[in-house]
Amino acid sequence: xxxxxxxxxxxxxxxxxxxxxxxxxxxxxxxxxxxxxxxxxxxxxxxxxxxxxxxxxxxxxxxxxxxxxxxxxxxxxxxxxxxxxxxxxxxxxxxxxxxxxxxxxxxxxxxxxxxxxxxxxxxxxxxxxxxxxxxxxxxxxx
Numbered sequence: 001x002x003x004x005x006x007x008x009x010x011x012x013x014x015x016x017x018x019x020x021x022x023x024x025x026x027x028x029x030x031x032x033x034x035x036x037x038x039x040x041x042x043x044x045x046x047x048x049x050x051x052x053x054x055x056x057x058x059x060x061x062x063x064x065x066x067x068x069x070x071x072x073x074x075x076x077x078x079x080x081x082x083x084x085x086x087x088x089x090x091x092x093x094x095x096x097x098x099x100x101x102x103x104x105x106x107x108x109x110x111x112x113x114x115x116x117x118x119x120x121x122x123x124x125x126x127x128x129x130x131x132x133x134x135x136x137x138x139x140x141x142x
Contacts, residue, residue: 003025003026003029006022007023010022031086037076038086038087038095039095039099041076042095042099042138043099043102043103044069045066045073045103045134045137045138046099046100046130046131047103047106047110048062048065048066049134050107050121050125050130051111052066053124053126053129054107054111054112054124055111055112070134070137073092074140077140088140092138092139093135096135100127100130100131104121104122105118107121
């Protein structure tokens, strides 16, 4: 809110260069917020994909969670008014890679009732395959 008040003041004063700097800051803050939101859903998505692969099974609950997380990511990634997307496929891949260790930690508590440490669990699954599947589920339609 503070930034909006400063922006208004600068515009009223006619200081366009400084106003543009604040607009750039606001854009960056908004994009960071989108990325954080997408990362949160990516953790959930990856958690269930890891569990599916590690246990070589699925449940309706996991399937629904995967679908809903993918939908939320797709929705959060859309630029509704301007059109297009906040993150392209490469940037989405980076978000997934950042979220993967956290998802693996959480999965280690749930797979086989928490029997495996994170490193053990990571040796049981194919990280690349999981990341590729997640990316296919969330990538913007071309």
